[in-house]
Amino acid sequence: MSYRLATGGRLIDRSRPLDFTFNGKTLRGFAGDTLAAALLGAGQTLVGRSFKYHRPRGIVASGAEEPNALVGMGEGQRFEPNQRTTTTELFSGLKAVSQNHWPSLDFDIGAVNAKLWRFFPAGFYYKMFIHPRSFWKHVYEPIVRQSAGLGKAPDAETRDADRYEQFYAHCDVLVAGGGIAGLTAARAAAAEGKRVIVIEQAAHWGGRAVVDGAEVEGQPAAGWVEAVLGDLHANPAVTVLNRTMAAGVHDHGYVLAYQRVADHEPGADKPRHRLWRVRAGHVIAATGAIERPLSFAGNDLPGVMLAAAVRDYVVNWAVSPGKRVVVVTNNDDAYRTALALHAAGVAVPVIIDARTEPRGALVEQARAAGLRVADGMAVRSVKGGKAVTGVELCRFDSDGGAVAETIACDAVAMSGGWSPVVHLWSHCGGKLLWDEAGAFFRPDPSRPPLGRDGQGFVTCTGAANGDLGDTDAAPMMPVWMMPAKADYLLRAKMWLDPQNDVKVSDVQLAAKEGYASVEHTKRYTTLGMATDQGKLSNINGLAILSDALGQPIPQTGTTTFRPPYTPISLGAIAGEARGPIFQPLRRTPMHAWHEANGAHWEPVGQWRRPYCYPRDGESHGHAVSREITQVRGSVGLLDASTLGKLLVTGPDAAKFLDMLYTNMMSTLKPGKCRYGLMCNENGFLSDDGVVARLDDQTFLCHTTSGGADRIHAWMEDWLQCEWWDWKVHVVNLTEEYAQIAVVGPNARKVLEKLGGDIDLSKEAFPFMDWREGRLGKFRARVFRISFSGELSYEIAVPASEGQAFWDALMQAGAEFGMMPYGTEALHVMRAEKGFIMIGDETDGTVIPQDLGLDWAVSKKKPDFLGKRGMERPAMTSADRWKLVGLETLDGSVLADGALAPLPGKNVNGQQETQGRVTSTYFSPTLGRGIAMGLVHRGPERMGEVIAFQTESGGRVEARIVDPCFYDKAGEKQNV
Amino acid sequence: MLLLTCPCCGVTAEETEFANGGEAHLKRFGPGSSDADYEAYMFNRKNPRGVHFERWRHAYGCGKWFLMARDTMTLEVYGAYPAQTTEPPAEIVAKIKARRPEWEGYK
Amino acid sequence: MSEAVSALNGAHFAGLVDLAEAGLKGMVTLRGDLSSPALAAAVKAATGAAVPAVRRIEAGASGQAAWMSPDELLLITPYARAGAVVEILRRELAGEFATAADVSDARALFKIRGPQARDVLAKICPVDFTGFAVGELRRTRAAQVAAALWRESEDEWRLVCFRSVAQYVWDLLATVSAPGGEVGFYHR
Amino acid sequence: MKRYSVFAIAREAMRQHSGWDKAWASPEPKTHYDVVIVGAGGHGLATAYYLGKNFGITNVAIIEKGWLGGGNTGRNTTIIRSNYLQDPSAAIYEKARSLYETLSQDLNYNVMFSPRGVMMLAQTEHEIRGYKRTAMANALQGVETRFITPAEVKRIVPIMNIDGPRYPVLGALWQPRGGTARHDAVAWGYARACSAMGMHVIQNCEVIGVESVGGQVSAVATTKGTIGCTKLGIVVAGHSGHLANMAGFRLPVESVALQAMVSEPIKPAMDCVVMANTVHGYMSQSDKGEMVIGGGADHFNNYTQRGSWMHIEETVRALIETFPMLSRLKMLRQWGGIVDMTGDRSPIISKTPLGNTFINCGWGTGGFKAIPGSGWAMAELMAKGASPLAEEFSMYRFREGRFIDESVAAGVAH
Ligand SMILES: Cc1cc2nc3c(=O)[nH]c(=O)nc-3n(C[C@H](O)[C@H](O)[C@H](O)COP(=O)(O)OP(=O)(O)OC[C@H]3O[C@@H](n4cnc5c(N)ncnc54)[C@H](O)[C@@H]3O)c2cc1C
Ligand SMILES: NC(=O)c1ccc[n+]([C@@H]2O[C@H](COP(=O)([O-])OP(=O)(O)OC[C@H]3O[C@@H](n4cnc5c(N)ncnc54)[C@H](O)[C@@H]3O)[C@@H](O)[C@H]2O)c1
Ligand SMILES: Cc1cc2nc3c(=O)[nH]c(=O)nc-3n(C[C@H](O)[C@H](O)[C@H](O)COP(=O)(O)O)c2cc1C
Numbered sequence A: 001m002s003y004r005l006a007t008g009g010r011l012i013d014r015s016r017p018l019d020f021t022f023n024g025k026t027l028r029g030f031a032g033d034t035l036a037a038a039l040l041g042a043g044q045t046l047v048g049r050s051f052k053y054h055r056p057r058g059i060v061a062s063g064a065e066e067p068n069a070l071v072g073m074g075e076g077q078r079f080e081p082n083q084r085t086t087t088t089e090l091f092s093g094l095k096a097v098s099q100n101h102w103p104s105l106d107f108d109i110g111a112v113n114a115k116l117w118r119f120f121p122a123g124f125y126y127k128m129f130i131h132p133r134s135f136w137k138h139v140y141e142p143i144v145r146q147s148a149g150l151g152k153a154p155d156a157e158t159r160d161a162d163r164y165e166q167f168y169a170h171c172d173v174l175v176a177g178g179g180i181a182g183l184t185a186a187r188a189a190a191a192e193g194k195r196v197i198v199i200e201q202a203a204h205w206g207g208r209a210v211v212d213g214a215e216v217e218g219q220p221a222a223g224w225v226e227a228v229l230g231d232l233h234a235n236p237a238v239t240v241l242n243r244t245m246a247a248g249v250h251d252h253g254y255v256l257a258y259q260r261v262a263d264h265e266p267g268a269d270k271p272r273h274r275l276w277r278v279r280a281g282h283v284i285a286a287t288g289a290i291e292r293p294l295s296f297a298g299n300d301l302p303g304v305m306l307a308a309a310v311r312d313y314v315v316n317w318a319v320s321p322g323k324r325v326v327v328v329t330n331n332d333d334a335y336r337t338a339l340a341l342h343a344a345g346v347a348v349p350v351i352i353d354a355r356t357e358p359r360g361a362l363v364e365q366a367r368a369a370g371l372r373v374a375d376g377m378a379v380r381s382v383k384g385g386k387a388v389t390g391v392e393l394c395r396f397d398s399d400g401g402a403v404a405e406t407i408a409c410d411a412v413a414m415s416g417g418w419s420p421v422v423h424l425w426s427h428c429g430g431k432l433l434w435d436e437a438g439a440f441f442r443p444d445p446s447r448p449p450l451g452r453d454g455q456g457f458v459t460c461t462g463a464a465n466g467d468l469g470d471t472d473a474a475p476m477m478p479v480w481m482m483p484a485k486a487d488y489l490l491r492a493k494m495w496l497d498p499q500n501d502v503k504v505s506d507v508q509l510a511a512k513e514g515y516a517s518v519e520h521t522k523r524y525t526t527l528g529m530a531t532d533q534g535k536l537s538n539i540n541g542l543a544i545l546s547d548a549l550g551q552p553i554p555q556t557g558t559t560t561f562r563p564p565y566t567p568i569s570l571g572a573i574a575g576e577a578r579g580p581i582f583q584p585l586r587r588t589p590m591h592a593w594h595e596a597n598g599a600h601w602e603p604v605g606q607w608r609r610p611y612c613y614p615r616d617g618e619s620h621g622h623a624v625s626r627e628i629t630q631v632r633g634s635v636g637l638l639d640a641s642t643l644g645k646l647l648v649t650g651p652d653a654a655k656f657l658d659m660l661y662t663n664m665m666s667t668l669k670p671g672k673c674r675y676g677l678m679c680n681e682n683g684f685l686s687d688d689g690v691v692a693r694l695d696d697q698t699f700l701c702h703t704t705s706g707g708a709d710r711i712h713a714w715m716e717d718w719l720q721c722e723w724w725d726w727k728v729h730v731v732n733l734t735e736e737y738a739q740i741a742v743v744g745p746n747a748r749k750v751l752e753k754l755g756g757d758i759d760l761s762k763e764a765f766p767f768m769d770w771r772e773g774r775l776g777k778f779r780a781r782v783f784r785i786s787f788s789g790e791l792s793y794e795i796a797v798p799a800s801e802g803q804a805f806w807d808a809l810m811q812a813g814a815e816f817g818m819m820p821y822g823t824e825a826l827h828v829m830r831a832e833k834g835f836i837m838i839g840d841e842t843d844g845t846v847i848p849q850d851l852g853l854d855w856a857v858s859k860k861k862p863d864f865l866g867k868r869g870m871e872r873p874a875m876t877s878a879d880r881w882k883l884v885g886l887e888t889l890d891g892s893v894l895a896d897g898a899l900a901p902l903p904g905k906n907v908n909g910q911q912e913t914q915g916r917v918t919s920t921y922f923s924p925t926l927g928r929g930i931a932m933g934l935v936h937r938g939p940e941r942m943g944e945v946i947a948f949q950t951e952s953g954g955r956v957e958a959r960i961v962d963p964c965f966y967d968k969a970g971e972k973q974n975v
Numbered sequence B: 001m002l003l004l005t006c007p008c009c010g011v012t013a014e015e016t017e018f019a020n021g022g023e024a025h026l027k028r029f030g031p032g033s034s035d036a037d038y039e040a041y042m043f044n045r046k047n048p049r050g051v052h053f054e055r056w057r058h059a060y061g062c063g064k065w066f067l068m069a070r071d072t073m074t075l076e077v078y079g080a081y082p083a084q085t086t087e088p089p090a091e092i093v094a095k096i097k098a099r100r101p102e103w104e105g106y107k
Numbered sequence C: 001m002s003e004a005v006s007a008l009n010g011a012h013f014a015g016l017v018d019l020a021e022a023g024l025k026g027m028v029t030l031r032g033d034l035s036s037p038a039l040a041a042a043v044k045a046a047t048g049a050a051v052p053a054v055r056r057i058e059a060g061a062s063g064q065a066a067w068m069s070p071d072e073l074l075l076i077t078p079y080a081r082a083g084a085v086v087e088i089l090r091r092e093l094a095g096e097f098a099t100a101a102d103v104s105d106a107r108a109l110f111k112i113r114g115p116q117a118r119d120v121l122a123k124i125c126p127v128d129f130t131g132f133a134v135g136e137l138r139r140t141r142a143a144q145v146a147a148a149l150w151r152e153s154e155d156e157w158r159l160v161c162f163r164s165v166a167q168y169v170w171d172l173l174a175t176v177s178a179p180g181g182e183v184g185f186y187h188r
Numbered sequence D: 001m002k003r004y005s006v007f008a009i010a011r012e013a014m015r016q017h018s019g020w021d022k023a024w025a026s027p028e029p030k031t032h033y034d035v036v037i038v039g040a041g042g043h044g045l046a047t048a049y050y051l052g053k054n055f056g057i058t059n060v061a062i063i064e065k066g067w068l069g070g071g072n073t074g075r076n077t078t079i080i081r082s083n084y085l086q087d088p089s090a091a092i093y094e095k096a097r098s099l100y101e102t103l104s105q106d107l108n109y110n111v112m113f114s115p116r117g118v119m120m121l122a123q124t125e126h127e128i129r130g131y132k133r134t135a136m137a138n139a140l141q142g143v144e145t146r147f148i149t150p151a152e153v154k155r156i157v158p159i160m161n162i163d164g165p166r167y168p169v170l171g172a173l174w175q176p177r178g179g180t181a182r183h184d185a186v187a188w189g190y191a192r193a194c195s196a197m198g199m200h201v202i203q204n205c206e207v208i209g210v211e212s213v214g215g216q217v218s219a220v221a222t223t224k225g226t227i228g229c230t231k232l233g234i235v236v237a238g239h240s241g242h243l244a245n246m247a248g249f250r251l252p253v254e255s256v257a258l259q260a261m262v263s264e265p266i267k268p269a270m271d272c273v274v275m276a277n278t279v280h281g282y283m284s285q286s287d288k289g290e291m292v293i294g295g296g297a298d299h300f301n302n303y304t305q306r307g308s309w310m311h312i313e314e315t316v317r318a319l320i321e322t323f324p325m326l327s328r329l330k331m332l333r334q335w336g337g338i339v340d341m342t343g344d345r346s347p348i349i350s351k352t353p354l355g356n357t358f359i360n361c362g363w364g365t366g367g368f369k370a371i372p373g374s375g376w377a378m379a380e381l382m383a384k385g386a387s388p389l390a391e392e393f394s395m396y397r398f399r400e401g402r403f404i405d406e407s408v409a410a411g412v413a414h
């Protein structure tokens, strides 16, 4: 069992014990511990269960590569599943629970899967559960789902208590990795006067060298690190960040760095994570190397750990994984672990070395220290259940049939060699070379990831570049399986991917079944798809695959390295954008008034517009009816500020608008307004609105609320890219004005009450004219236009005066019962008049002619945008569906989107149809349902009765009528 | 995440400040054009694997459109130039030729 | 006119930086040939400022002139003068192909003050602030909306956005300047 | 081909799984085939499969430049639904969905089709009307969908925040028999079945040229030599423009990167697929437990299989707003695929200007769900020269102005 050593531990502060809980049990660690170190120090070697077989799992590694030791952390608003204990800094009160077991970590029912392992080889799902058909969804899949998954889902109704943010930084050189290589690179770049950011994922600097007591430039690594860091900190052009991981290298030098600002001090008033979005001229990946496990039977038992991790625990945290630790290796580095354990007083009964007669300096040191080296030997099998009890040895070069010796121990430290961390090199397409001597992939300097100038923009250095620094070491010997000729039963107990339970036998089966591409093997077996993304398992797996296919490893190649390097919180990805600032909310100058006056909101793009203003106890439907009745009977106000207002001006403005609108704008007289349509080049309607000619060279074009920015960009596109010699300026004045529609028979009286210098009389200011002047004390531009069929003025005043103007209108209108109305009343009233609405009658497939708007499509103009498109056969066909009014015979309201079915079926067995409803409302004015729709040859069929679908699946009959239901003669608006 | 330099204002900014407008140097075919010309103008695209001439707008910056040559396989940017041109400038073509000898050229 | 109110009515907030909405400002969009002497004279007459170089803002006796685009300036004056500025420009540029439009009410202007200003702005703007000089201007993005910002003095910045998103930008700035979020990238 | 079953597993378990066959053969190419299909993605393989199954045409090679299923078929978010608005779309997607129902049995390969339901949230009035319109259309098209209330939404997906302050959920279009399938298994199952019919699935073989005689295709040049064919089917998704170029024509198609990501796995939290189009995000939970999340498409031509980061941010923001519990989950992996977008965002299954050459492309962000139906129609088109399901998806529809636009109303293309 693991335990805390009495002395040592370079990172812990024994004077600051910290209490934490694991599965409810209170344990004690020290300041400076990781959670993993604290668990091991407290003797907790069993920390979780594996994915598929629910096998007992212990801590394997000491850093980001850890596959097993994941826990649920925190509670309530701070609960987080799958937290990696090896990178979690201990704090007082930390609460952790183990995962993926029921009912308990020690006794897990799911572990029967492990007993049935023979029935669950790679890909077994694809071969099973095929019959009976419905069983997959209802019986098998629920079981598969329940037993898979790892951590518990956070509670759905609680909200994350933490905040997150992001930061944009720019630099010449970004150095990822704070080991000797990274610090050296940062120092060099800084010396050249570069702007440098150097980041280290861990809390501590120095990487491996400080643990291993190496010397750098003639001084102990720790001192060197401190000195270099001091210099870097002092340099204003250098930014030094620990607890910050380079998560992904993206195109053109964009690097995401994930800073864990406050994970180690939860509750602090700080952002929990900060996502750095760094734009770097060059990226130096000094990300070190990761040790590989060895594949021997039982290598997944709690207590079997990476040799360097064991060393980390001993040196950094004064924790030993056991009292008797067997070391097994194929290289010299693991001898450092043996020596470190020995120095700490831990028994190392044997160093099992697959090599015959290894002789490096470290080997000699170990021998000199009296440690036994069993060379040419292998671990045949690890004994134990939830903990290691011993190892069986056999000849490395055997099939493992004969057990040479059994050695009692409670932990195993293994090393299969090292693999450079080439992720950051690879994210953007950097290619790799196979290094025979080290048996690893390293960056191929001739094929780097290319930046925007076509040059390589990532460099690897140090161990990440394959420079492991052990110059006087004996050569390592590639070992992909132990013993070399292990039989099936052993291979079926050799774990490659301990989290996802992928074994050597699984990869071999995949190869046998033809899943020969490494990508197929990965997907068939799930090798490397777990939360550690195969940091430990991938190289071993593809070596096994290569062997099974009888091809060299480089021919097999690797799977694709994808960001992030280790998982990053979704909270950090969303950053500050949540709640009120999740998305911009656009507000008109009267927004606050609407809010205060009970508006029920409707999102319109990023705006929010009042749908209606329900009063106490009133339903939305009632409110809408009340608003309409008031407008039709007296007067009402609409906030129309969201409408687009584009100033189009210049000598060629008229010519330009003739190209943009389907109708003729050049003939419009100053002082007048005209309704216009815009189409895209396919001929489909894209926007509509009223154009006012301000003077000879100047037009004010109104667009729909959603259209303002789109149409502005559309205009600029044509002016800049097609007709660049035309003299036209466009200025977007949408937000300059608050625009208010004063609508109803009493509209004129209300405005006249305000006073001012505009003659509002019918004669002086006829329909479709506009005037500029003063209304009361307000500077106003008044348009006599109507979307409701009533006497109506739309008035633009400077936005800053919008609220005051609104107030003045409310006050002036009080005697007429003045009230605001919302978008729904607007819609119903326009439908009563048979006016189309972009987005209702149009949907991107409708041309003006479909809507009976032929009158607004110029026959005279030789060209306008959309004209060519409208000439295509499908557009001119007499069989198009065209706009009509629809009146149900029973007065009911037609359903939204209802179609008019025909008896027959088409070739694909679908019911034929002859029309559809585009807008449908209850009209309080007429006391019945009214609708508009597109009907096959509709206008030719006036008076005909056709049936439409109802919501409940029935049919209702409706008569085809003129779309104008109200005041067809226009007597109400032209007063 | 591209990093682009706007030739109109000189700002080098990330992709999020720009908007792409598709293939450059399309010749508009309006009323009176043949079906084939109109179809080609409206829909058919080179969509090349390799050198691509395209339109960009500095939407969150100076608002101007410009044209750019970029490689769709490597994302290398060969250069940007004004929108008010009907074919790529010679120096950009030369630069691409130098970088991509196998490129068949601008047609 | 006394009833005119700016988008946030001069709001204030103190966090990592001092935030203030600048209140009503006169702003005029001027489009035209920025290299023409007539335009230079008009800008001078309207604001006293020279035509700014690309991505610069110039101050004059009665206003500032900010470069927005190769054919566009934004002139900033006291609110009450905006109408007059438009008149001057129209008069001076009569016969030229140029456009002046009052946009005072279409925008909101924020002051961001303090040594950590760049550290706060860099949380929401994808801008390299190293070497960003006093008098320099950049149109960019503030999180999800368009904005223009310039450096008024060493520790003082201005940010303009559209009026409709003033509250959003305000909430955004206030959120990212909350204490505890010190970055120390620009300001150590 | 040895059949897969629980008994086969039991038998093999007793003999160390030594008796399994190769799922598919890896033959050397012959000099000529009746039909060559370029692209061993889902659509290419399904085309071949139905050529054999429905028309007895088995002298077929499926030529794949990489590993089969490694294109978009192997990297999509696996959403299967057929609640499309336009008749031609609803017809082919519903055909596909109904074939998915029995695909595991048909192929004797468990593709894990899981009709767990697909929910498309309505968060604006406009979306409500759009989805109601779709529901009405579906009722006549034989597609089972329903517009459901916010309360039903919450009952089906308890982890959703339906009262989001910004875009409260106002209802949803619900297709109870939409769902997901195991994407890789679809490609593998078809490949195995094709191989069993004697077809050649040729991997690591790139088509680099198309040869013709008298306006009719005669062969394809490949990295493994020239391979003759009587008929050619081009089914290469993002690379369609490139292949069309080889065959001498242009397509109304552009290739852009579309991204996806997965979270770390958690215990089951959500059983159905949710799509939220107003805020741009969609998500389901796989059987392994990870949240499978779809991101947005880039707006520029791109063949790198890497997309721009901002789309991931946009999607994650949207999903946290909809599912607040996601905030404390972690993103495990992100990736991209190259999707082929047409002018109206609907696919192309069509004859081409080159004789005896057919193209199936333009599935863009949403063709996984169509695989069986598309293969069925394409096979019919190639075998008989016409297919009712493919009729409206001709590449010539753009010229004529007969778009099949699914993005109208509140609909989405994928
Ligand atoms: C991120 C993402 C998410 C998606 N989500 C969904 C979803 O949820 N639901 C849905 O229905 N759809 C989705 N899609 C779309 C779906 O994946 C595709 O429409 C579908 O997989 C296309 O299948 P395919 O067979 O046509 O193409 P692919 O699977 O891409 O196959 C084409 C094959 O052609 C090969 N090829 C190309 N060029 C050559 C050549 N010259 N010679 C030989 N072979 C060649 C390629 O290597 C590839 O294997 C998504 C796509 C992506 C990228
Ligand atoms: N003997 C061996 O086999 C062996 C193996 C490896 C290293 N070494 C020794 O280690 C030293 C090599 O130094 P080095 O600096 O190249 O490697 P290193 O392992 O010492 O340092 C790499 C650093 O990068 C950090 N890192 C990794 N990925 C990161 C990411 N995505 N973002 C941020 N930080 C990240 C790690 O936490 C680590 O601190 C030498 O002393 C060498 O001799 C020896
Ligand atoms: C539905 C689905 C689920 C996935 N689940 C995982 C997963 O659990 N773990 C993982 O590492 N990758 C997962 N992936 C991503 C793949 O590893 C891979 O990134 C993707 O198929 C694209 O291939 P590439 O990255 O090799 O280019 C998943 C992909 C899909 C389409």
Ligand SMILES: [Zn+2]
Binding pocket: B006, B007, B008, B009, B010, B011, B058, B061, B062, B063, B064
């Ligand atoms: Zn610019």
